[in-house]
Amino acid sequence: MATRARPRSKPRARSFRPIRFLIKAVFGLVIFSVAWVALYRFVPPPFTFTMLGDVLSGRSVNKDWLPLSRIDPDMARAAIAAEDSKFCAHHGFDVDAIGAAMMRNAAGGHIIRGGSTISQQAAKNAFLWQGGGYFRKGLEAWFTVLIEAIWGKQRIMEVYLNIAETGIGTYGVNAGSQRYFRHDASRMSPVEAARIAAVLPLPKKRPGVAPTGYTRRYGNLIVRRAAVVKRERMDACVR
Template sequence: MGKNTFKITEQEPMEETTPKPSWWQRYKTFREDHTFAQYLQRLFFKAILYFLGISLALVLIFKFVPVWFTPTMLDRKIEAIADGRDSEIYSDWEPYENISKEVALAVVASEDQLFPEHHGFDFDAMWGAFRHNFKGKKIKGASTISQQVAKNVFLWQGRSYVRKALEAYFTLLIELIWGKERILEVYLNVAETGKMTFGVEAASLKYYGHSAKSLTRVEAARIAAVLPSPNRFSIKKPSGYVQRRTNFIVRQMRGLGGKQYISNL
């Protein structure tokens, strides 16, 4: 008589279902695995990476695309609306080849005579301004055309160490990516040249009745003469100071050798 054999098989244990942890439990687990300082550190580095990517993309875009609007224009528009004044912005973008080289030379002679040579910064002028301001005298700036473009296109007006640091960063980018001619082209189109007026084309049409392409040397010098304070000085009704400064700029333009000085930007 044969023996009956029984094969005993192990049954797989029933899968236990565990409740989904609450948000508070997940938060406590997160705090145990990661310190708050580490979280802030990661957040900071992510913000830096996003800023670098976005800023680089903007600089690349504006190397080819006209800068139709700037933070300074927005600021002036908001001020005008708040004061109940006419808030229309006068601006007319023109390519560099359609702008008289007399006005290009005038702004270089007036604002930044080392523009063709430096790499965004005039350190001698900056040191001179620092010593002047340290003595408690009236605040004196030493911004190059490149720095002014970086500020006007990408940043806000005002004085702060944060803004100056960002200005230096954008200045380096546009010097590297745009080149001198593009920087000067943008400056000639976005610089504030009068009340609610931006760019030399808009100023020429508004105050002289013709395009910036046909600006004479004296007309160009007068536009450059008001640039330090375009809301205070007038191109159409120049004060004695503006007339004297215009004559000074004309002499500087002649001393630099004329339009040849900026022919190889």
């Protein structure tokens, strides 16, 4: 009696190949991103996508890394006062700020405001590119979780202050201080620190020297807020 041939299982096996490939790819990206973040825990980011954009536009890149321990404390206070008053209290995301930003944007207006923390901005500046989109925001959230877990607050502030754009082709508060005030960021007055902090949201459009209009008023506001940060020890996590 002839035996029946077993049905072939190859088509079914082939159907699982894309899924296996996807799982392996996701796992590989997770391992790569964790290793990348761990490396930057000890090594200054040598280059960023934002810097690359300047280079491709024909601009030179000016940066000069300075350890957080040597950056004037007024600079970190000004950054917290301007960008993220709850920096030492949250774990990467300020839910209240995000909710408030969503409500303001839903109400309409010409300016779309975000609720990004210093941690989110550091993650974006170090590992990603500028611009919006849900995909990039999703990656930003993932890298924010990683740097909060692997770097800690001091390293997050150190990286942020060293790679944030502070002028056209200028990166980091040390290079910004040298450009605007002719001295490094180890000795800054509260006003100088506030002026650089006021430039951060729009570094290609706002002047750091002799600011006028909104930038001047905003800088003066940051000076007052930074005094509160100092008095209330809201910068304790970076000292």
